[in-house]
Amino acid sequence: NAGVTQTPKFRILKIGQSMTLQCAQDMNHNYMYWYRQDPGMGLKLIYYSVGAGITDKGEVPNGYNVSRSTTEDFPLRLELAAPSQTSVYFCASQGMSWNYGYTFGSGTRLTVV
Amino acid sequence: QKEVEQNSGPLSVPEGAIASLNCTYSDRGSQSFFWYRQYSGKSPELIMSIYSNGDKEDGRFTAQLNKASQYVSLLIRDSQPSDSATYLCAVTDTGANSKLTFGKGITLSVRP
Numbered sequence: 001n002a003g004v005t006q007t008p009k010f011r012i013l014k015i016g017q018s019m020t021l022q023c024a025q026d027m028n029h030n031y032m033y034w035y036r037q038d039p040g041m042g043l044k045l046i047y048y049s050v051g052a053g054i055t056d057k058g059e060v061p062n063g064y065n066v067s068r069s070t071t072e073d074f075p076l077r078l079e080l081a082a083p084s085q086t087s088v089y090f091c092a093s094q095g096m097s098w099n100y101g102y103t104f105g106s107g108t109r110l111t112v113v
Numbered sequence: 114q115k116e117v118e119q120n121s122g123p124l125s126v127p128e129g130a131i132a133s134l135n136c137t138y139s140d141r142g143s144q145s146f147f148w149y150r151q152y153s154g155k156s157p158e159l160i161m162s163i164y165s166n167g168d169k170e171d172g173r174f175t176a177q178l179n180k181a182s183q184y185v186s187l188l189i190r191d192s193q194p195s196d197s198a199t200y201l202c203a204v205t206d207t208g209a210n211s212k213l214t215f216g217k218g219i220t221l222s223v224r225p
Contacts, residue, residue, distance in 0.1 A: 004211065033212060042117075042217040043157070058212065080149055098164075098205075101147050102213065104156040 002026050006091050021076040021108050031094040032074040033102065034058075036064065036087040043090065049074055054055035066109045081112045086109030092112040115140040117204050121192035127224050132189040134219050136202030139183070146178055146185045147213065149201040157201055161187060192223045 007022045025032065030051045035058075045058030049068040061085040063085055065077040074093075080083060088109050092102035116139040126132045134148075143197040145164045150159035150180040160175040163169045163185065169176045175188040185204075189196055 035215075040217060041214075043215040045212055045214075048212050055124050098145055098211075101149070101159040101160050101162055101203075102157075104158070 004091055004093050004103050004105035006108050007093050008108060009106065010109050011111070013078075013110065014083075015081060015083065015112060017081050018077070019081070019110075021078070021089055021091075021110075023074045023076065023105060025074075025093040025103070026072065027093060027095060027103065028071060029051070029093035029095045030105075032068070032070065033092045034064070034074070034076045035090045035092065036060065037090060037107075038087050041095050046076065046089075078110075083112050086110060086112045115143070115204065115214045117214050117216040119200075119202050119219050122219035123222060124219055125222045125224060128192060129195060130192050132196065132221055132223070134187040134189075134200050134202075134221065135184060136186065136216055137184045138202075138204045138214075140181075140204070141183060143180075143204045145211075146176070147173075147203040147205075147207045148176060148185075148187045149203060149215075151199045151201060151218065153198075156220055158196075160174075161198050189221075192221075194223045194225050196221050197221060206225045 004025045033048045034046040044060045047066040049055045091105040120135045122130040138179045148161040151157040173190045199220045201218045202216040203213040
C-alpha cells in the first residue's frame with residue numbers, strides 16, 4: 001500500500017526554469033492538497049482539490065498551477081522558477097473520515113538558484 | 114485570515130517527564146483540531162485528532178481542547194528521546210474534509 005507518492009525527492013532548478021512536481025495516491029481519496037514548508041514557518045497551503053476536475057487556490061498560489069484530471073494524480077507546476085520558491089513541498093490526501101487527517105507524501109526538496 | 118499560534122518553544126524536558134505543548138487559534142468557528150509530529154527531514158504524521166471540548170487520550174498522548182478559550186494542547190507523558198521532534202498544531206473550520214491551517218510548530222527535545 002503505497003499511500004501518497006511524490007517525485008522527485010530533490011531538485012535544483014535555475015531561475016526561470018519550469019518543472020512539475022508529481023503526486024499520486026492509491027487510496028481513492030477525493031481531497032488532495034499541496035503545501036510548502038519553509039524553515040520555522042509551518043505549512044502553507046498552495047492549492048487543493050476536492051475531486052477530479054476541481055481545484056482551488058490556497059493561501060500562497062502565486063507562481064504555481066495545478067490540474068486534477070484523475071482521482072489519483074495531482075501534479076503541481078512551477079512556471080518561471082524564482083529563489084522565493086526554494087522550499088520543501090508536501091502533497092497530502094484525505095479520505096471521507098476527518099478523524100484520520102491528512103496522509104502526507106515524503107516531500108520534494110526544491111532549490112532555485 | 115485564520116491564525117494558529119504556537120509561540121512557546123523550543124521545549125526541552127528530561128526523559129520520563131511530561132511535555133506540554135500549547136496552541137491557540139483565532140477562528141472561533143473552528144471545529145476540528147489535529148496534532149502532527151514531524152521528525153527532521155520527514156513528512157508530518159498524525160498523532161491526535163480532537164473536536165469536542167475536554168480530553169482525549171491515546172497511549173502516552175493526551176489532547177485537550179477548550180473552545181471557549183480557543184486553545185488546544187498536547188500532553189506527552191513519560192517522554193522518550195524518540196519523542197524529540199517538531200509538533201505541528203492544525204485547525205480546520207468545518208467538521209470534515211476541510212483544508213487545514215497549520216501553526217509554525219514547537220520543537221521538543223527529550224534529554225536522556
